[in-house]
Amino acid sequence: MRGIKVWGRAAAWGMALLLMATTTGARGGEGAVSPLRVAASSDLQPVFSTLAKQFAAQGGGEVVGIFDSSRSLGRQIAMGAAYALFLSSDEEAAREAATEAPALLPPQRVARGALVLWSAKPWVLSQWRTLLLSPEVRQVAMVNPQKDPHGQSALELLRASGLEGAVQPKRMLGETLAQVADMVEGGAAELGFVDKARLLALPEEKRGQWFELPPDLAPPIPVTAVLLPSPVGGRTEEALAFYQFLASPAARPLWRTAGYQAP
Secondary structure (H helix, E strand, C coil): CCCCCCCCCHHHHHHHHHHHCCCCCCEEECCEECCEEEEEEHHHHHHHHHHHHHHHHCCCCCEEEEEECHHHHHHHHHCCCCCCEEEECCHHHHHHHHHHCCCCCCCEEEEEECEEEEECCCCCHHHHHHHHHCCCCCCEEEECCCCCHHHHHHHHHHHHCCCHHHHHHHEEEECCHHHHHHHHHCCCCCEEEEEHHHHHCCCHHHCCEEEECCCCCCCCEEEEEEECCCCHHHCHHHHHHHHHHCCCCCCHHHHHHCCEECC
16 A cells, blocks of 8 residues: 655645634634534544544534545545545545645544454454364455455455465455444354454443454554645634644544554
8 A cells, every 4th residue: 555645845835724724714604613524434433523522622613524435535525525624544545635635734644543353252352363264154254455444454464364265255345344343243244354443432242252453464554634625614724723633642542542553
């Protein structure tokens, strides 16, 4: 996967950004200020809510998330959708959106998500290699690697551990992480590769059995923030504040509690 592109003109754009900044806000009525709209990957919804509340509590204003797959949101941005920021768990989609928009500042990694193996059965998932090969496991759910980095991470794990060929006949591909979770929870698959944050957002009694997979085998999934041009109402200063908040010391414990690692 290609890394984040750092443009030589970023400094110039950063200076222009400060010159353009305004605090007027977009008004939906007398004295009312509409929330800042942020396009965010669906898997980020639980942590986004926590981040938005903390940002507002610090006096940063109201932020609302518009949730969809990273690639779908990237296409919307390329077509001119009015978002102040793009928060993506697909680094390639973030890079493309930053180029298409173009972004006001270089994209920044704000966190990294972890891949876990999940089951509704009372199995010891630390023995994941043995379980994946076991005849008791007939179906292994994962998101389509061509559509989501979590699927790519799972595929890299299988390849690195020499299990890709053996697991291939058992694979059940979902279009989204939510579909993969439904396959495991509903019993269609005995095991599934999902994001750690999804499980931590569930009540403890519903988490089942899960095991965080080694990051040297299952690469963590970067979460990337993109500051987009011309926020609605010209609210560049507010958008910049939230962009900076996402990678700030104040946000770091919120990411960590939700199951994410430092970028």
